[in-house]
Amino acid sequence: MSEPVLSVSNLRTVFHTDRETIRAVDGVSFDVGRGETVGIVGESGSGKSVTARSIMGLVESPGEILPGSSIRFNGQELTEFDDAQYREIRGSGIGMVFQDPQKSLNPVYTVGNQIIEALEENQDLTGEEAREEAIDLLEAVAIPDAPRRLDEYPHEFSGGMRQRAMIAMMLACDPEFLICDEPTTALDVTIEAQILELLQELQEERGLSILFITHDMGVIAEIADRVNVMYAGEIVETAPVEELFASPTHPYTEGLLDAIPGRQDGSEQLRTIEGDVPTANEAASHCRFAPRCEHAFDACEQAHPQHVEVGPEHTAACLLYPGEKSRSERVEHHRAQAETGGDHE
Amino acid sequence: MSQATQRHDDTDEETLIEVRNLEKYYGDDGMFSPPPVKAVDGVDLDIKRGETFGLVGESGSGKSTLGRTLLRLEQATSGTVSFDGTDITTLEGSDLKRWRRNAQIVFQDPESSLNDRMTVGEIVREPLDAHDKGTERERRKRVMDLLSRVGLREEHYYRYPHQFSGGQRQRVGIARALALEPEFVVLDEPVSALDVSVQAKIITLLEDLQEEFDLTYLFIAHDLSVVRHICDRVAVMYLGKIMEVGETEELYEDPVNPYTKSLLSAIPRPDPTDESERTTLPGTPPSPRDPPQGCQFSTRCPAKIRPEGFEEVSEETWDAIERFREIVRERTRVELGTVDRVKRRAGLFSKYDDIDEAVKDLFDGVERPPVVDDHLTYAVEQVKAGHPQDARERLHEAFGSVCDRERPAHHQVGDRGRESYCHRHREEYDDVESAIRR
Ligand code: SF4
Ligand code: SF4
Numbered sequence: 001m002s003e004p005v006l007s008v009s010n011l012r013t014v015f016h017t018d019r020e021t022i023r024a025v026d027g028v029s030f031d032v033g034r035g036e037t038v039g040i041v042g043e044s045g046s047g048k049s050v051t052a053r054s055i056m057g058l059v060e061s062p063g064e065i066l067p068g069s070s071i072r073f074n075g076q077e078l079t080e081f082d083d084a085q086y087r088e089i090r091g092s093g094i095g096m097v098f099q100d101p102q103k104s105l106n107p108v109y110t111v112g113n114q115i116i117e118a119l120e121e122n123q124d125l126t127g128e129e130a131r132e133e134a135i136d137l138l139e140a141v142a143i144p145d146a147p148r149r150l151d152e153y154p155h156e157f158s159g160g161m162r163q164r165a166m167i168a169m170m171l172a173c174d175p176e177f178l179i180c181d182e183p184t185t186a187l188d189v190t191i192e193a194q195i196l197e198l199l200q201e202l203q204e205e206r207g208l209s210i211l212f213i214t215h216d217m218g219v220i221a222e223i224a225d226r227v228n229v230m231y232a233g234e235i236v237e238t239a240p241v242e243e244l245f246a247s248p249t250h251p252y253t254e255g256l257l258d259a260i261p262g263r264q265d266g267s268e269q270l271r272t273i274e275g276d277v278p279t280a281n282e283a284a285s286h287c288r289f290a291p292r293c294e295h296a297f298d299a300c301e302q303a304h305p306q307h308v309e310v311g312p313e314h315t316a317a318c319l320l321y322p323g324e325k326s327r328s329e330r331v332e333h334h335r336a337q338a339e340t341g342g343d344h345e
Numbered sequence: 346m347s348q349a350t351q352r353h354d355d356t357d358e359e360t361l362i363e364v365r366n367l368e369k370y371y372g373d374d375g376m377f378s379p380p381p382v383k384a385v386d387g388v389d390l391d392i393k394r395g396e397t398f399g400l401v402g403e404s405g406s407g408k409s410t411l412g413r414t415l416l417r418l419e420q421a422t423s424g425t426v427s428f429d430g431t432d433i434t435t436l437e438g439s440d441l442k443r444w445r446r447n448a449q450i451v452f453q454d455p456e457s458s459l460n461d462r463m464t465v466g467e468i469v470r471e472p473l474d475a476h477d478k479g480t481e482r483e484r485r486k487r488v489m490d491l492l493s494r495v496g497l498r499e500e501h502y503y504r505y506p507h508q509f510s511g512g513q514r515q516r517v518g519i520a521r522a523l524a525l526e527p528e529f530v531v532l533d534e535p536v537s538a539l540d541v542s543v544q545a546k547i548i549t550l551l552e553d554l555q556e557e558f559d560l561t562y563l564f565i566a567h568d569l570s571v572v573r574h575i576c577d578r579v580a581v582m583y584l585g586k587i588m589e590v591g592e593t594e595e596l597y598e599d600p601v602n603p604y605t606k607s608l609l610s611a612i613p614r615p616d617p618t619d620e621s622e623r624t625t626l627p628g629t630p631p632s633p634r635d636p637p638q639g640c641q642f643s644t645r646c647p648a649k650i651r652p653e654g655f656e657e658v659s660e661e662t663w664d665a666i667e668r669f670r671e672i673v674r675e676r677t678r679v680e681l682g683t684v685d686r687v688k689r690r691a692g693l694f695s696k697y698d699d700i701d702e703a704v705k706d707l708f709d710g711v712e713r714p715p716v717v718d719d720h721l722t723y724a725v726e727q728v729k730a731g732h733p734q735d736a737r738e739r740l741h742e743a744f745g746s747v748c749d750r751e752r753p754a755h756h757q758v759g760d761r762g763r764e765s766y767c768h769r770h771r772e773e774y775d776d777v778e779s780a781i782r783r
Contacts, residue, residue, distance in 0.1 A: 043540035043541065043542060043543075044540055135702065139706055144628070144668060144671060144672050144675070144703070145672040145675060145676070145703045146702070146703070146706070147699035147702045147703065148676070148699060148703070158629045159404075160629055161629065188403035188404055188567065189403065189567065189569065189608065189611045189612055189613075190403060190607065190608060190611045190625075190626045191403075191629065192611070192613070193611035193613070193623060193625050193626075194625055194626070196613070197623075197625055215540065215541065216613065217541070217615040218570075218612065218613030218614055218615045219613045220615075221613065221614060221615050221616055221617040221619070222613040222614070222617075224617075241617040242617045242618060245615065245616060245617050245618075246618075255542065256541065256542065257615065259541045259542045259544070259545040260541060260570065260615050261545075261548070261570045261571050261573060261574035261575075262570035262573060262574065262614075262615070269549065269552075270545040270548055270549060270574065271545065272542060272545040272546045272549060273542040273545075276510055276512075276543075277540075
C-alpha cells in the first residue's frame with residue numbers, strides 16, 4: 001500500500017481530575033490508507049470518540065495528549081500544530097461528521113448561508129458563484145429541491161436531511177479525509193441506509209479516506225474495510241472486516257459479537273459479558289478485560305498483552321496467543337515485547 | 346419468548362388485550378385549527394396472554410403513542426381497548442386506579458424517567474405507597490425482594506440513581522414497574538440507550554421475569570434485531586397505521602408488505618459477506634399532519650401501483666414524476682409558513698421561481714413523453730404562479746393510482762394470522778415481490 005493518509009501511533013490522551021488521571025486513550029496505533037474506510041468500534045467508555053477528537057485537535061483542558069503520541073496526516077505531525085494550523089486543516093484537509101448535526105449547524109442562519117460561508121472561507125467563491133456551488137453540494141448529498149431548501153433553517157429539515165446538510169457543509173471544504181463519529185446513530189434505519197449509501201458514493205466519487213467510529217457492529221460490517229476494536233482505551237484487535245467477523249480472536253470481540261441479537265438464530269439465549277467497562281486510571285500492567293474474561297488465567301492480571309499476529313493483517317492483544325506456544329512461553333513473549341517498546345511509560 | 350417448542354402449540358391462546366379502531370389525534374381543537382396530527386390512525390390488534398408482542402416502526406410511526414394510549418397515559422380520540430373484556434378507555438375514578446396497577450410501563454431513558462432526588466428504594470416503593478399496599482414493613486421487604494430479583498443488591502436501596510450505570514438504572518425502572526404485580530407491561534424502547542453487552546443482560550432479565558411472573562409484554566422498539574430476538578409476534582407501524590402483523594420468525598423470514606420488506610432490507614447486518622440486494626427507500630416519511638389520502642406509504646413505496654394509461658412510460662421517467670410530486674407536496678407544506686409569506690411579500694426571496702432548477706435536476710436526460718408532459722408543464726406553471734396546491738392536485742389527478750386515492754384493507758396472508766395492509770394483495774394486481782424487482 002502507498003503511504004497512509006493518516007498514521008496514528010502510540011496515541012495517549014488523558015484527562016486530569018482532582019483525584020486521578022483517566023487514560024481515555026492509552027497507546028493507540030493504526031493507519032488509514034488512501035481511499036480506505038477504517039472503523040473503530042467499541043462501547044461507551046472505550047475511548048473511540050476521544051480518539052477521534054484527539055485527531056481533530058478538539059481535546060480541551062483538563063484533557064491532554066501526552067508527549068510521545070504521534071498523529072501524522074499527509075506527512076505533517078498534527079500533535080505539533082497550534083490552534084490556527086488546526087483550524088486551517090479542519091477547513092480543508094479533514095472533514096468531520098458528528099452524531100448530532102444540531103451541534104454543527106447554527107440554528108439562526110439558513111442552511112444556505114452556512115454552506116456559502118464555508119465556501120467563501122475555504123474556496124474563495126463569492127456571490128452567485130458560491131450560491132450555485134452550494135446548490136450543487138446539496139444536490140450531491142441528494143437533498144431534493146435544493147434551491148429552495150437553501151433558504152430554509154436547520155429546524156425545517158428532518159433529522160436525515162440535517163445530516164445531509166451537515167455533510168454538504170463539510171464537502172464545501174473539499175476535504176480528502178473524513179472522520180465520522182456515530183453519524184447515523186440518531187437516525188431511523190431507512191434513513192441510516194440512505195446516509196451510509198451516500199457516504200460510500202461520495203467516497204468513490206471524491207476518493208475520500210474515512211475513519212468511521214461507531215458502537216454498531218452492523219454498520220461497521222457494512223462500511224469498513226478494516227476494523228479496530230477498542231476496549232478501555234486500547235485497541236484489542238484489528239483485522240480486515242471479513243476476517244474479523246469470520247474469525248474474531250480476542251475474547252472481548254467474541255463476546256461483543258455474541259451479544260448481538262441475530263448473530264445466533266431466533267430462540268437462542270444471548271450471551272452476555274458480565275461486569276462493566278472499567279475506567280482506565282493507571283498504566284496497564286495487566287489485561288483490562290481480565291475481570292470480565294471467561295478465559296482469564298493468573299498471568300492476565302500480571303502481564304500487559306501485546307499485539308500478536310493471529311491471521312492475515314490480523315492482530316489481537318491477548319495472552320492466549322500466539323496459540324502454538326505453551327502458556328508460560330506466551331506470557332514470556334508478551335513481557336518481552338512490552339519491554340522492547342510495545343509499552344511506553 | 347416462551348420456549349420455541351411451546352411457542353406454537355398453545356391452541357387455546359387467550360386474548361388479553363383487544364384493540365379496535367383506535368385513533369389518537371393531537372391538536373384537533375376546533376374548526377379553525379390546522380389539521381390534527383394523526384399519531385394513531387385506526388389500529389386493530391390483539392395481544393395474547395403471556396406473549397411478547399412487538400411493535401416496531403421509525404420515529405413518527407406512532408408506536409410510542411399507541412403504547413401510551415393502551416395504558417391510558419394518553420386519552421384515545423376514538424376506538425376501544427378491552428383489557429380482559431373491560432373497555433378501559435372509559436374507566437374512571439377508583440376503577441381506573443384499580444386497573445392501573447395491572448398495567449405498567451418501562452421507559453427508554455432510565456436517566457430521565459427516574460426522579461434523581463429519591464433513593465432507589467423510594468423510587469421502587471412509590472407505587473406501593475400510592476396504592477396503599479401492605480404495612481411499612483411489608484413494603485420495605487417487597488422492595489428488597491424486587492431489587493434482588495432484578496439483579497441489584499439490598500444496599501442499593503439507599504443509593505441515588507445518578508450513582509448507577511445505565512443498565513442498573515434500567516433495572517430500577519423494571520423493579521418499579523413490577524412493584525404492583527402487573528399482568529401487562531409496556532416496554533418502550535427499554536434497551537435502546539444501552540451498550541450492546543449491557544443490552545443483552547437486560548433482555549435476558551426481561552425474559553426471566555416474564556417466565557417467573559407470567560407477564561404479557563408489549564415491546565416497542567426501533568431496533569429490529571432486538572425485536573426479532575424477544576418477540577413472539579410483531580406489528581410493523583408506519584405513519585399511524587399497522588402495515589403488517591404476524592408471527593415474528595415468519596414475518597422476518599418472508600415479509601409480504603412493501604414497507605416491511607424495505608425496512609428489513611435496510612438493517613445493517615453484522616456480516617460483511619452479506620451481499621443481499623438492498624431496497625433503499627427514497628425521501629422521508631410525510632408529516633402525520635398531512636398524510637397521503639390513500640396508502641400511508643404511497644409517497645415512498647417501491648411497489649406502488651401505476652395508474653392505467655402510463656404502461657409505456659419508462660421506470661426512469663415515472664420515478665422522476667414521483668420525486669417531482671414529492672417536491673410539490675413539500676412546497677405546499679412550506680406555503681403554510683407565515684414568516685415565509687411575509688418575507689416573500691418583502692421580496693426577500695422567491696420561493697416559487699426556482700422550480701425550474703428542481704425540474705432540470707430531476708428530468709435532465711430523462712424523456713418526457715406527451716402523455717405526461719402537459720401535466721408537468723401545467724404543474725410547473727402553477728408552482729411559479731404561487732399555487733403549489735393547484736399543482737399538487739393536478740398531479741394527483743393525472744398520475745394518482747389506487748395507492749394514492751384509497752386506503753388499502755388489511756388482507757389475510759397465509760393461515761397463521763398474518764395480515765398486510767396493501768392493495769397489491771388484491772387479485773387484479775401483480776404481487777409485491779415482482780413489483781419491487783421491476
Ligand atoms: S489476556 Fe487473558 S484476560 Fe485478557 S482477554 Fe486474553 S485471556 Fe482474557
Ligand atoms: S398500497 Fe400501494 S403504496 Fe401502499 S404499500 Fe401497497 S403498493 Fe405500496
